[in-house]
Amino acid sequence: MTVNMLISFVLLMLMAMPVGYSLVISGWTALSVFGSMPSSMVVMKIFQPTQSFPLLAIPFFVLSGSLMMSGKLGQRLVALASMLVGKYPGGLGQVNVVGSTIFGGVSGSAVAEASALGSMLIPWQKREGYPGAFGAAVTASSSVIAGLMPPSIPLILFATVSNVSIAALFIAGVLPALMLAIGMMTACYVTGKRRNFPRLTLKYTAQEVRSILITALPALLMPVIILVLLRTGIATPTEVSIIAVAYALMVSALIYRDLTLARVVAALSGTVMTTGMVMLIIAAANIIAYILTSGGVPQAVAQWAVDTLGNPILVILAINLLLLFIGMFLDLPAAILLLGPTLVSIANAIGMDLVQLGIIMCVNLSIGLFTPPIGTTLFVASAIARERIGSVVRELIPFYLVAISVLLLVSYVPAMILY
Template sequence: MTVHMILGFIIFMLLAMPVGYSLVISGWVALSVFDSVPSSMAVMKIFQPTQSFPLLAIPFFILSGSLMMSGKLGKKLVALASMLVGKYHGGLGQVTVVGSTIFGGVSGSAVAEASALGSMLIPWQKREGYPGAFGAAVTASSSVIAGLMPPSIPLILFAVVSNTSIASLFIAAVIPALLLAGGMMIACYVIGRRRGFPRLKEKHTRAEIRSTLLSALPALLMPVFILVLLRAGIATPTEVSIIAVAYALVVSALIYRDLTGTRVMAALTSTVITTGVVMLIITAANIIGYILTSGGVPQAVANWALEYLQHPLLIILAINLMLLVIGMFLDLPAAILLLGPTLVSIGNAIGLDLVQLGIMMCVNLSIGLFTPPIGTTLFVASAIAKEKIGSVVKELLPFYLVALVVLLLVSYVPALIIY
């Protein structure tokens, strides 16, 4: 049954069928046709995960991000970032990284961030004399910070798969996210200095910086607000996500005063579409997970790793290498849901903390988002910049190095994330 499912999935993917549909059809056929399981049970396995209470956090976090990012807030954040780092070498690249880090604490989605920030910052960089390929590279790579900064959608998915605390994952992800941001800012500085990129010459008074900081403060407080509520045990992740929507509505209506019916409808539409895509993959992954578990695949893989690789450090290296390859072809949510159960079994077998495993998976698979041939943020940023993928990939080489260094630190220095 497992072999039939894998072959079916590969065939459907080669036919360019979307991942979610490929998973559902191959899993349903494997259950119903080759294992003689009643169709009603196959359907039940597909819809079972939609009844999970923690998963309700996903649409609400997406909605709060859509409400916050679609108004004046985006311009305020970009203005603040440009005031803080625009005057340095590679300043506009650093503005993108800082903006991505802040937006990551609002949106939780790398693709949404690449689209929203890229449409604002890439044309600006090109007007100031930056190469379009460089602007696309910075946007594509820095947008994946959203996969780590709370409220991270991938971390919520891993928590559901592994029965790990969402709050623990959110807190553990902050330092790796800041390490990525810091490393990418250093890369922008070095590249900007070596290649003589223009710097912003406009000077700002302390009063102007203070005013812009105060106007952007509601967005800056969003991830802090989420972490405090979770860490103090005041609310569950799902309750926090609903509070975040209320927070976004109040901020937009009373502070920025740009909340309109059109914006609300656009945010709701975007949320429904994004949630639908995520939930399709979740439901599909459940039936695939059932097939793999029934076939004893996770335990078999764990036993193989223990028998042949033996040392935990080698097993962690093998996990990372496998994820780097898979991340190039499979989107982040699908990879977490499909590989999560197997890797959790391996992690438990070698005594690897599941919080560390979750951060490892998110950092690793996030690299795939800006790596060809299927890199989502890479394609989004390249399309906005109107640059060829090959040109953007060449500019991405320093950012790949930064991401790999952070991945190694997360994998082999657990003190960074477990405290």
Template structure:
């Protein structure tokens, strides 16, 4: 069954069938070919995971991010980032990285962040004299920080696969997210100094910085607010996501006073579309998981890895290499749901903490978002900047080095994630 499903899935992807539909068709065909599984049971397996209570957090976090990012707050965040780092070498690139880190604490989605932030900052960088390829590269790479900073949608998905604490995953991912941001800011600084990129000379004035930080404070506080509620046991992840929506509505209505019915409608429509795509992949991955579990694929792969490779160091290296390849072709949620069950079994076999494994998987697959041939944020950045993909990839190599360094640290130094 597994061989049939894998071959058919690859063939469907090759002819550009959407991932969710390709998974359902491939898994359904494998089940029908093998027989033995009633059709009713297959349908139940398809819809069962979408009824999970923790998954309700996904649409609410998406909605809160849409409400906050689409209004005045988004402009305030960019102004704060400019006041904070704009006066340094490569300041415009650093503004993008800082903005991505803060926006990640609001949206939880790298794709949403690349679209929203890129549409503001890439034209601005080009206008200031930055190469279009560099502007797109910074946006494509730094937007993936949203996969780590709470409320990260990928971490929520992994928690459902591994049955792990969302609060623990959120807490563990903050440090690697900040490390990625710091490394990318260093790349922007060195590039700006070597290539003599322009700087925002008046962006570092103390008075301007103080005003912009105060204006952006509601968004700056959001990830800490989320972690505090979760770690203190005050609310469940789903309850926190609902609170985040009310928080976004109150901030827009009372503080910035820019809430309109048009914004609410646009945010709701965007949330429904995004949630529909994610839920389709979740439903499809459940059917795929049924095929894999029926044939004991996770257990067989885990045993093979232990017997063949032996060393935990080599097994972790193998998992990372597989994810790097898969991440180039599959979007992050689909890859997590497909690889998660097998890698959780392997991680358990070598004594790897599931929290560390979840952070490692999210970092690794996030790299695929700005890696050709099918990097989502890479394409978004290139389209907004109006440059060929090749021009962006040439500017990305130092960002790949930073992401790879953080990935290695998170893979082999457990203390950085389970502190």
């Protein structure tokens, strides 16, 4: 049954069928046609994971990010980032990285971040004399920081697979996210200095500095509020997500005063579409997980890894290589939900903390988002810049080195995550 499911899934993917539909059809075929489960039971397996209270955090976090990113917030954050780092070599690239880091604490979605920031910053960089491919590379790579900064949607999905605390994952993701940001800013600095990119020459008065800081402060407070509420146990992740929506509405209506009915409708529409896609994958992945678990596949793979490789260092290396390869072809949510149960079994077998595993998976699969042939943020940024994928990939080489360095640190220095 497991073999039939895998063959069906691969064939459907080769036919360019969306991942969610491929999972549903291959899982249903394996259970109903090659197995003995009635179709009614398969339908129940599909809808069972969608009735999870913690998963309510996903649509509310997506909605809060949509509400804040669609208004004046983006302009305020870009102004703040420009004031902080725009005057240095590669300054506009560093503005992009700083903006992505802050936006990551608002949206939790790398693709949404690449679309929102890329449409603002890539044309600006091109007007200032930066190569379009470089601007696309910075946007494609830095936007994945959202996968680690609270409220990270991928970390919420891993929590549902592994039964790990969402709050623990959120807190553990902050330091790797900041390490990615610092590394990418360094790459922008070195590249800008070596290739003599233009710098911003704006000078700010003390009054302008205060004004920029004050207007950007509401956005900067969003991730702080999330972390404080979770760390102190005042609210659950689902309750925090609802608070985030209320906060976004209040900031937009009372502080920025740009909340309109059209913005609310657009944010709700985008939230429904994003949540629908994620939930379809979650529902379908439950069938696949049931088939694999009932066949003892995760336990068998974990035992094979331990017996064959032996050394935990080699096991972690094998996990990283597998995830880097899978991330090139599968989108991040689908990969987490499909591989999560098996990798959790392997982690338990070698004594790895599951919080560390969650961060390793998110960093690995985030690299896949800006890696060909199916890198989502790579395609989004390249389309905005109107540059060929090959040109953007060449500019991405320093950013790949940064991301791999951070991946090795979180893999082999667990204290960085479990502090």
